[in-house]
Amino acid sequence: MDELTDDQLIAALQSSDQLEVNKALKGLYARYYPVIANFVSQNNGSADDAADIFQDAIIVFYRKIRTGELQLNCSVLTYLYSVCRNLWLYRLRGRKKQVQLNDELESIPIDENSLDVLMADESKEQIASLMARLGEGCQRILRYFYFDRLRMRDIAQRMGLANEQVAKNKKAGCMKKLKTLIGESPGLQQLFR
Amino acid sequence: MDEQGKYSSIEAYLLGQLSEGERQAFEERMAAEPELAQQVEQERKLLSGMAYFSQQQFKAELQAIHREVIEGEAVKPPPEGKKKPGLPWWLIALVALGLAALLFWWLQGPAPTPQQLYAAHYEVFELPSASRDPDNQAVQAQAYALYEQGQYQQALPLFEQLLENQTNNIPLQLAAGNCHLQLNQAQAALPYFARSLAADDLLYRDQARWYAGLTQLQLGLPEAARAYLQPLADDPSSSYQTQAQGILKALKN
Numbered sequence: 001m002d003e004l005t006d007d008q009l010i011a012a013l014q015s016s017d018q019l020e021v022n023k024a025l026k027g028l029y030a031r032y033y034p035v036i037a038n039f040v041s042q043n044n045g046s047a048d049d050a051a052d053i054f055q056d057a058i059i060v061f062y063r064k065i066r067t068g069e070l071q072l073n074c075s076v077l078t079y080l081y082s083v084c085r086n087l088w089l090y091r092l093r094g095r096k097k098q099v100q101l102n103d104e105l106e107s108i109p110i111d112e113n114s115l116d117v118l119m120a121d122e123s124k125e126q127i128a129s130l131m132a133r134l135g136e137g138c139q140r141i142l143r144y145f146y147f148d149r150l151r152m153r154d155i156a157q158r159m160g161l162a163n164e165q166v167a168k169n170k171k172a173g174c175m176k177k178l179k180t181l182i183g184e185s186p187g188l189q190q191l192f193r
Numbered sequence: 194m195d196e197q198g199k200y201s202s203i204e205a206y207l208l209g210q211l212s213e214g215e216r217q218a219f220e221e222r223m224a225a226e227p228e229l230a231q232q233v234e235q236e237r238k239l240l241s242g243m244a245y246f247s248q249q250q251f252k253a254e255l256q257a258i259h260r261e262v263i264e265g266e267a268v269k270p271p272p273e274g275k276k277k278p279g280l281p282w283w284l285i286a287l288v289a290l291g292l293a294a295l296l297f298w299w300l301q302g303p304a305p306t307p308q309q310l311y312a313a314h315y316e317v318f319e320l321p322s323a324s325r326d327p328d329n330q331a332v333q334a335q336a337y338a339l340y341e342q343g344q345y346q347q348a349l350p351l352f353e354q355l356l357e358n359q360t361n362n363i364p365l366q367l368a369a370g371n372c373h374l375q376l377n378q379a380q381a382a383l384p385y386f387a388r389s390l391a392a393d394d395l396l397y398r399d400q401a402r403w404y405a406g407l408t409q410l411q412l413g414l415p416e417a418a419r420a421y422l423q424p425l426a427d428d429p430s431s432s433y434q435t436q437a438q439g440i441l442k443a444l445k446n
Contacts, residue, residue, distance in 0.1 A: 025255065029262040030380050034387035034405060035417050042424075047391045051263075055255045059248055067209060077416055104420040117241075117248065127242025128249065139246075146240055147247035149208070178243075 006076045013065045016154040028058060032077055035105070036084050042102045043088060053091075056118050057083040063117055066149045074108050082107040086115065126188050130181040138174035145171055199229075203236050263384050265356075286343070289377075304446045307410040307418065314436055315407050318371040318400065321364055329355055336368075345372040363389045363397040370404060379411040399425060403433045406440075415444045 004012065004027050012024035033054050040050035057080050064070035072079060085107050092099045131139060141159065144150045150158070156167040182188045205211050206219050223230040293312050305313070320337055336351035352369040359365060370385030386408060389401035406421035418440070425437035 022258070025258055026262050029258055030383060031412065031414065031417070033259070033263055034383055034390070035420050037387055037391055038405075038420060041391060041393065050391075051256075051259055055252055055259070058255055059252060062251070063244075063248075069209070075416065077414070104423060105416065117244070120245070123238045124242045124245040127239060128246035131243060131246035139250075142243055143247035143250065146208075147244050147251070178239075182239075 006072075009076060010065060010070070010072070013062060016150055016158075018158070025058065025062075028061075028076075028080075029054075032080050035077065035081065039081065039084065039102075039104055040088060042104070044092070045088065049088075049091070053084050053087050054080075056087055060114055060117065063147075064114065066147075068149075078106060078108060081105050082110050083115070086110045087118075123188070126185065127178075127182070130178060130185060130188075133181060134174060134177060137170070138177060141167065141171050142174055142178075199232075203229075203233050204240075206233065207237055207240055263387060265384055305443055307413050307415045307444070310440050310443055311407050311410040314440060315374070315411075317375065318367045318404065320368055329358075340368055340372070343375075345375040348372055349376070360388070361392055361394075363392055363394045363401070366392075367397065367400060367404060370408070374404070374408065374411070379408050382408050383412075399428075399431050399433055403437070406437070410440070419444060 004024065009024050009027055012020045012027075015021055015024075033050075036054045036057070037047065037050040040053060041047070045053070060083050061070070061076075061080060074082075085101065085103070089099060089101065131142070134142075137159075141155060144155045144158065145152075152164045152167045152171075155171075156162070156164050159167065159170075161167045161170065202211075202219060206216065211219060223233060296309075320340060332351055333355055336348050336355060339345075339348035339351065349369060349372040352365055352372065356362065356365050356369060366385045366389045370382040370389070373379070373382035373385070383405065386401050386405035389397060390405060402421045402425055406418045406425070409415070409418035409421065422437040422441055425431045425433045426441050428434055431437070
């Protein structure tokens with residue numbers, strides 16, 4: 001793959017074209033994973049830890065980009081490194097190890113709220129378990145709209161639907177199904193009256 | 194406002210699709226209408242639960258990318274055999290050397306580029322004579338011979354084959370990475386050095402760092418290169434200390 005600059009990587013991650021996005025994700029792995037793996041291994045972590053931390057950092061980065069919230073004043077590497085550094089600190093504290101990191105790169109402060117997407121809680125887990133009961137078509141359209149933040153026009157194209165309106169109707173139908181499941185779910189009735 | 198319209202504006206608010214003015218107006222309404230505020234909160238929980246589900250799918254996709262890019266699972270060996278032979282390797286090497294020298298002369302400005310630093314410091318990894326594998330002696334002997342003759346394109350698929358059963362054979366990993374570097378495929382080389390480092394084999398740790406650092410230079414990522422080279426520069430027992438210090442100093446300029 002050609003070397004992408006940070007701006008090109010970000011533009012590819014914003015794309016509505018799945019191939020472009022995948023290319024960028026692979027580029028991120030090839031370029032930056034080794035740096036993170038090195039950092040984690042220097043700080044009492046295993047290869048599995050490094051893989052996991054890096055995945056979480058990509059999730060945070062990807063969601064920031066797709067929701068249009070990313071305001072980057074540093075390189076992509078510095079951003080990813082800083083997120084990984086924070087995540088690794090949390091885990092080490094959880095394991096009650098004495099925490100003193102060996103840093104190899106400069107890092108920037110990361111707003112704790114940006115890591116919230118990674119945290120599981122009861123309502124998230126329960127809604128996710130209901131999502132799993134929807135058909136594949138519904139899972140896809142809801143993901144494209146709420147997670148990947150694609151426009152209805154792009155969703156219609158990607159799913160081979162006739163037009164934007166058909167996609168809108170399909171999404172509304174899927175939401176209705178999900179809300180019915182929520183209504184039938186004792187654990188969630190409290191939350192969603 | 195009808196129910197549908199209300200739902201749409203709640204969703205637009207949560208997805209960050211309102212203009213600044215609309216957002217403020219909506220928040221003022223929420224402050225005045227506790228019922229609306231409660232609905233927004235419910236919808237927020239719903240959306241984060243849905244996104245959480247999709248995120249788990251996304252994470253599984255990232256794991257597949259990890260296996261492909263880092264662990265090299267689905268990586269195809271470079272085409273070989275049936276393709277018509279290209280230029281002889283020594284001619285390519287000669288031309289490359291000439292071009293590199295020309296580039297060096299051409300770009301001899303105040304500070305060397307990362308790629309120039311790479312060219313100035315890179316030397317191919319020397320395979321140790323030990324570490325023979327009794328099961329694959331023939332393949333290994335051939336891979337070693339091709340590598341030592343500089344036939345990197347031909348040696349690479351053999352190293353790949355050997356690595357299938359010997360992931361932890363670090364000299365093989367380093368040699369395969371060096372084949373890619375010699376073939377000007379720096380990005381493809383990196384995972385081999387990452388695996389070498391991850392194995393944390395004290396015998397080869399410095400070499401793994403050194404080649405990973407040089408590869409990042411070749412990729413034009415001095416920041417990443419620094420991460421690998423700094424520990425070498427700080428380590429008086431490392432045979433790469435002086436060279437690593439030199440590169441780091443040049444990068445600072």
